[in-house]
Amino acid sequence: MSPMTEVEGRRLSLSNLEKVLYPATGTTKGEVLHYVATTAGALLAHVHDRPMSFLRFPDGVEGERFFAKNPPPGKPAWVRTVEVPRSEGVTARQVLVSDLSSLMWAANLVVEFHVPQWRAASPGVADRMVLDLDPGEPATVVECCEVALWLRGRLAADGLDAWVKTSGSKGLHVLVPVEPTPSERVSAYAKALAVEAEAALPALVTHRMKRALRAGKVFVDFSQNSASKTTAAPYTLRARNEPTVSTPVTWEEVADAGRGPGSLAFLMQDIAARLERYGDLLGPLLNPNRAGALPRA
Structure with missing residues (x-):
C-alpha cells in the first residue's frame, strides 16, 4: 500500500x-x-x-x-x-x-x-523571452557567464531588464519579461540578439545548433521562444547525475563565475538557504511593471 x-x-x-x-x-x-x-x-x-x-x-x-x-x-x-x-x-x-x-x-x-513563455489565457503571446546559453566542451558555465553579461548590456540598450538562472544542466538561462508579444516576434528578436552576440564575440558564441560549430563555444539558443517550445521552470529538479536544480542567481554571482564552473552548480539541498538569503531572485519577472517593449524591427 x-x-x-x-x-x-x-x-x-x-x-x-x-x-x-x-x-x-x-x-x-x-x-x-x-x-x-x-x-x-x-x-x-x-x-x-x-x-x-x-x-x-x-x-x-x-x-x-x-x-x-x-x-x-x-x-x-x-x-x-x-x-x-x-x-x-x-x-x-x-x-x-x-x-x-x-x-x-x-x-x-x-x-x-x-x-512555455506564454500563459494559458493567451496561447502564443509571450510575456517573457528566454535565451538558453549552452556551452560546448571544453567551454563551461564560465564562458556562459561572459556571454550572459554581454547580453545583459545589449538588452539594457534596448530598454529591457534581464534576470538569470542556471539551467540545472551545464549552462544558463537569461530571462526577460516583455509586454505581451506574439511568440513569432519574440523569436525573431531573440535570434537577432544571438546573431549579434556571435558577431561581437566570434571566438565565444555561435547562434547555430550544428554540433560541429559548437566546440569550445556557447550556443545562444533562441528557439525556446517558439510558441511550441518549453523551458525548464525555475526551481525544477533536473534528471542529471546529481539532483541539480535550475537555480536563480544574482548578476554578481555571474560576474564572479571566474572562480570556476562549480561556483554556479546548485543541488536541491542548497535551495532553502538561498531562498532564505535572497528570497525569489526571479520575483521581478512576475511584476508586469518590469515588462519591456521589444524594439521595432
Whole structure:
C-alpha cells in the first residue's frame, strides 16, 4: 500500500518513497518530494497559468526518461487542464499546475517541470523571452557567464531588464519579461540578439545548433521562444547525475563565475538557504511593471 497524505484537502497516494532516484548521491524519492513541498511557493509562482510539460524519469536518472505534454494516465479529476493549440487547427489538453496538491501529484510521478513563455489565457503571446546559453566542451558555465553579461548590456540598450538562472544542466538561462508579444516576434528578436552576440564575440558564441560549430563555444539558443517550445521552470529538479536544480542567481554571482564552473552548480539541498538569503531572485519577472517593449524591427 502506498502511504496516503492530504494536501489542501486532496488525498494523494505518494509511492515508493524509499526508491533511490539519484544513485550518485543516494537521493530518494521521499527527499525529492520534500524538496518540492518546501520550495512550492517559489516554484508555483513561475508555472502559474502556464500549460505544463513533464520530462518523466520514474525509475531514476539511470532509467528510461520520456517527455510528455498530454496529461499523464491516472490524472485525478481535480487536477486542472486547459486546451492549447498544438498545430494548425489542432488542439490538445495539458495540465495546469496551479496549487500545492497538483504540484505534489506531479512530483510523485518523478518529473522535470517545463513551461512555455506564454500563459494559458493567451496561447502564443509571450510575456517573457528566454535565451538558453549552452556551452560546448571544453567551454563551461564560465564562458556562459561572459556571454550572459554581454547580453545583459545589449538588452539594457534596448530598454529591457534581464534576470538569470542556471539551467540545472551545464549552462544558463537569461530571462526577460516583455509586454505581451506574439511568440513569432519574440523569436525573431531573440535570434537577432544571438546573431549579434556571435558577431561581437566570434571566438565565444555561435547562434547555430550544428554540433560541429559548437566546440569550445556557447550556443545562444533562441528557439525556446517558439510558441511550441518549453523551458525548464525555475526551481525544477533536473534528471542529471546529481539532483541539480535550475537555480536563480544574482548578476554578481555571474560576474564572479571566474572562480570556476562549480561556483554556479546548485543541488536541491542548497535551495532553502538561498531562498532564505535572497528570497525569489526571479520575483521581478512576475511584476508586469518590469515588462519591456521589444524594439521595432
